[in-house]
Amino acid sequence: MPDAVNRQETAPIDPLALARDLIRCESVTPAEGGALDLLEEVLAGLGFDCTRLPFEEAGTDRVDNLYARLGADGPNLCFAGHTDVVPVGHRDSWTVDPFAAEVIDGVLYGRGASDMKGAIACFVSAVADYLGDGREGPGRGSISLLITGDEEGPSINGTKKMLPALAERGERIDACITGEPTNPKRLGEMMKIGRRGSLNGFLTVHGVQGHTGYVHLADNAAHRLTRMLNALLEIELDQGSEHFQPSTLAISTIDVGNPATNIVPGRAAAVFNIRFNDLHTGAELEERLRAVLADAAGDGARYDFEVRVSGESFLTPPGLLSDLLGEAAKAETGLDCELSTTGGTSDSRFIKDYCPMVVDFGLVGQTMHKVDERVAVADLEALTRIYRRVIEGYFARA
Numbered sequence: 001m002p003d004a005v006n007r008q009e010t011a012p013i014d015p016l017a018l019a020r021d022l023i024r025c026e027s028v029t030p031a032e033g034g035a036l037d038l039l040e041e042v043l044a045g046l047g048f049d050c051t052r053l054p055f056e057e058a059g060t061d062r063v064d065n066l067y068a069r070l071g072a073d074g075p076n077l078c079f080a081g082h083t084d085v086v087p088v089g090h091r092d093s094w095t096v097d098p099f100a101a102e103v104i105d106g107v108l109y110g111r112g113a114s115d116m117k118g119a120i121a122c123f124v125s126a127v128a129d130y131l132g133d134g135r136e137g138p139g140r141g142s143i144s145l146l147i148t149g150d151e152e153g154p155s156i157n158g159t160k161k162m163l164p165a166l167a168e169r170g171e172r173i174d175a176c177i178t179g180e181p182t183n184p185k186r187l188g189e190m191m192k193i194g195r196r197g198s199l200n201g202f203l204t205v206h207g208v209q210g211h212t213g214y215v216h217l218a219d220n221a222a223h224r225l226t227r228m229l230n231a232l233l234e235i236e237l238d239q240g241s242e243h244f245q246p247s248t249l250a251i252s253t254i255d256v257g258n259p260a261t262n263i264v265p266g267r268a269a270a271v272f273n274i275r276f277n278d279l280h281t282g283a284e285l286e287e288r289l290r291a292v293l294a295d296a297a298g299d300g301a302r303y304d305f306e307v308r309v310s311g312e313s314f315l316t317p318p319g320l321l322s323d324l325l326g327e328a329a330k331a332e333t334g335l336d337c338e339l340s341t342t343g344g345t346s347d348s349r350f351i352k353d354y355c356p357m358v359v360d361f362g363l364v365g366q367t368m369h370k371v372d373e374r375v376a377v378a379d380l381e382a383l384t385r386i387y388r389r390v391i392e393g394y395f396a397r398a
Helices: 013-021 035-047 117-131 157-169 221-233 284-297 319-335 375-396
Strands: 049-052 066-070 078-081 107-109 142-148 175-178 190-192 197-208 248-255 265-278 303-309 338-340 358-360 372-374
Touching: 013 035, 013 107, 013 117, 013 265, 013 375, 035 049, 035 066, 035 142, 035 175, 066 372, 078 117, 078 157, 078 284, 107 284, 107 375, 142 157, 175 319, 175 375, 190 319, 197 319, 221 265, 265 284, 265 303, 284 303, 319 358, 319 375, 372 375
Parallel strands: 078 142, 078 175, 175 358, 190 338
Antiparallel strands: 049 066, 066 142, 107 372, 190 358, 197 265, 197 303, 248 265
């Protein structure tokens, strides 16, 4: 029996013990690895109704997910997280076994310690502590957990599909904390009240291969590509907005596939990424990009351009949930928690379409996805207390 489950039904749950149990589950995306089984057992012991939601589609891996709810009425305060983790890389580079969940000098090591099995353990522990006051539930309202096994992967068969499936069953989420590691260096520094959108552009230019000594007989695809990319780099997308920094465009790859020095390439390709704020939509940006590329390509240009938007930008205006998190973080850490929209994406980009309030707040993210991923045990304990304050405050003020 896992350490965290070896307890009486109403006894406290140690966040460290549960985090260690979860890390020992080798749930490298998309494998479940026993992590959802463990959570289901713990949450069922607290009185949650648990539902497994597996999804798959052609060409993708089958992914298992978990939705657990305590209570039947609104409002529904939800915690969203993921038990899948990124690969460990070269195991020899780790100073510890990445799945042994060792504690050394007050620090828990292991894949997923920061991102984000630690935060899941903290929220479950906070709920157990809240219920430990003699409550059978939140009184009015409900507490739920939306846990996916497909956040670190393509994010096709996880939260994105769970939400409409739950909505069809009549489930409503009124406020959601996503437990991503949002703090740069110290717990309590930062929460995310929105995220930038992400657009990937795939540009391939087709020319005519030839000899570099007879360029008039060729059509240099690399020349056309560089002109088109330069035109993109000269765009000022915006100067930022109230809660967002300026949107950015970054070229990620350029490839002509040409090993020779005396050949004019007949094909050249590039990939670029735009992280965009709430002044844009993916569709509006695509239209603008196509116009710029067409103008820069020049007469007779032949090219293909594909756009993939992995998520639109979104913002949860400061309000009840961010206030509660800020107050709780201040009380436990003494820090003023910055309201930020920086960084990458999270599953909140899907949740915001089904929930009016969604805020990301979790552990310190300095070692996420790195060798020797780790988190201070003191931070696990403090985050548990922060979540506990938020649960208490939400049902008192919602």
